[in-house]
Amino acid sequence: MGVIFLIEIEEVMKLAIEHQAKRVSNESEYLFGRGELAQNLTNIFINTSGGFVLAIDASWGEGKTSFIHQLIRNLECTHNLIPIYYDAFANDFASDTFLSIGATIAIEVEKNFEAKGKSLTTQKQIEHLKSVTKSTAVELVKLGANLGLKALTAGVIQSSDLEKLAGKAFQSATFGTLELDLNEKFKAYQDAKSNIESYILALESVCESGEKVVFFIDELDRCRPNFAVEVLEKVKHLFPAKNIIFVVSYNKAQLSKIISSVYGVEPEDSLKYLEKFIHIEAKLPSIDSTFQSYKVLFESFMSEFEIAVSLGDHEFSRLEEMFVSLCHTNCLAMNSREIERAFSYISFCSAALPESKRAELFEYFLPAAMIKVKNNKLFNQVSSGEFNSLPNDSTTKWMYDFFKRYYSQSLKNKASNIYFVQGFKDACEIVSMFKFPTDEEKKI
Template sequence: MKIVIPPIYERDDDALKKDSDFFKRKVFSENLTRLFLNSDSGMVVSIDAKWGDGKTSFVRSWVERLKEKEELLPIYFDAYRNDFTSDAFLSIAAAIQKNLPESKIKEKSADLWKGLVDSTVRVAQSSIKLGVGSAVTALSAGMVNGRDLVNGVGEIAGDVISGAIAYEAEERLQTHLEAEESIEHYKKALGRLLKSSEKERKIVFFVDELDRCRPDFAMQVIEKIKHLFSVDGVIFVLVMNKGQLEKTVAHAYGVSSKDAEVYLQKFIHIETRLPGINNMLRDGSGGLEEYINSLLGAHGIPKDALRFNASAFYSLVGGECLNMNPRAIERAFSLATMVLMTMDNADATGMMLVFFSVAIKVAAPDFYERYRSGRIQVSIGNSQADTVEKKCGDIISKAFEGYFDQRAANLIVFKEVAEICSRIDMFARF
């Protein structure tokens, strides 16, 4: 068995196939794809989802499907992995240039390609001129003149790099004018390049993990997108936890959460929300079963591990009870794998109890503290369960009817639960 498994989009079980739709979100992505194809202008679209809702898996699968669209060029950009740099523009521009050669654009438009590269360098030079001097002055509390230092660095760089980048002391106004000119030149170069192929192409640039970045880098990304990449044919899709990003904005600028929301609205044209996985959990189409089977296979657990009552387990983790998101479900399976490794020969009932118990441990830790004793509350008669504890109790009562030790009007006693939980409690973190 394997305790740690790769993310869903990196597994060897074809989880990233373009037709894979565990979480029933393909219709959502197809609708946005049609919007991109029919739009004549560039835009910034945000997709909001909570941590653990499967944003990255969704985007990576969508990117694979978009590769079949001749009119669209999808680019995936992990902002968190790129926030080691201090210049968001160069990170984004590099991602674009890295992916463009894979298309037919570079082959047919060598001159335009060179123009894009040259304009990228010009914007980078302008950014250095604007930023380095003021940054050095601030960091040295005014003891060192940043502009003078830029001159010195420029002389050294000119000797070492054959003048590739030269810093010259210029009036700030002139520097700003040059920067504006460089930015416009870059935007025009990128636009001309996209229109140069036989069939005009559009870039769909996915920015993932934006809410996990350094606050200053996250701000740079959305501001550079607005000012440097507002080009017809360039569509940005910001995949994020909006609430967390608003906290980042509020912290970075010292404003209220409401002001942070208004601030983000200036940069985003269209806001959307990633559909929750309740569609998968409730529609009975087999999506949850397919997903759970993929987890069993990835962990090396026999596919019939849930044979005792798989439907009861689906009800437990689903929207009608624990409402677990993909990350929580995967954490539960990692924990279940560890527990099963401590057991010699678990029978069907024992294996099922392991999966029930770890799901409760992960998704409802407060209830788990009571559950672990084996005394579980249930609803009375035909009354509808009104708490997570009673909902779980009702599912367990029906799933294991005849296997627990005793039952009172609103309580069942299941001694085997305590033994299973003692194994779970060996692992403080997972």
């Protein structure tokens, strides 16, 4: 018995789906053969002492965030590992990266031990870690760092402390705009160095039973350029604790451009600079064309977007096969971000139509939306519904082959080598009504 996908038409369709963190479970599958990498990374986290930075490199839209959240979910069930997620893009409003990262570690470690029923000794050590985080942040502010926000510190530093610190900083502390004699500068440097060392010891002492923190830094290539560089520098210089492993998720090509813009160096020099902060790098396996992976992806998005259309076994299987064909490298070579965006189009277009028209055009929305997301120029060429069986551009030959295979009954011959599909034309007209703000962004 095949899949029967049946949703009541009265249900409300989703135009966007939940964040990846809420979509994973212990039963979720790693797509595109990435389970082996996940297991290898888990073994590394278990079998090493920590104190290093590992990078996961992948291009735009390849599913870095989805992979990380699935890995975190699995690590939560692993003895003595404390996985923590940090979204650099969501935190780049802050001016102080130490407060941002340090407070996140302190709060998340405390949550982990509370869930496990921490001992009185551990509780005291966590409070000490918070205290040292605060004092270290104060000394770094004296060295010229701008003040962070109370919300950023997750309560580690209260607003009253920040106000007092701000007053002192603006009166006599920071180097950039205020006067300090050489002795004061030297003392501030020594105090900061001493506090950093105390912070590392406090962080190591918290995990008295051999626990290790695996701190995932995501969206580094999307955040404010200066913030991205500061995160890397703080990770390298402030967090060499033996019980913490940093995992940085990035698009290496994009991040190297960010470094180039911040420091005004050539791309090859920015790559060398980046290598100073990373001990080892893992490449996220590319999206493959295996039927099973795309099958899971198709069923997942159809379900999560709650697209209100009734499909029997045969219709669902046909759409699934069409989807896999379009995703293949011989056709559109879609990545997971592009696929999700295409389903957003499908959901918008389906919701815009009455039930009868929706059922009639649904099978055409799939190729129309996927083509528009991947190649808007190609979409404009074929949105008229006409296809040339002998195109001048051999790279679009697959278009005619695709429509001949899946729409043979709808394919009308208009000339010797010109064919027309009315349903596809109608679907393209609906799809053309909508445009995502990021449709024109450069994909690196």
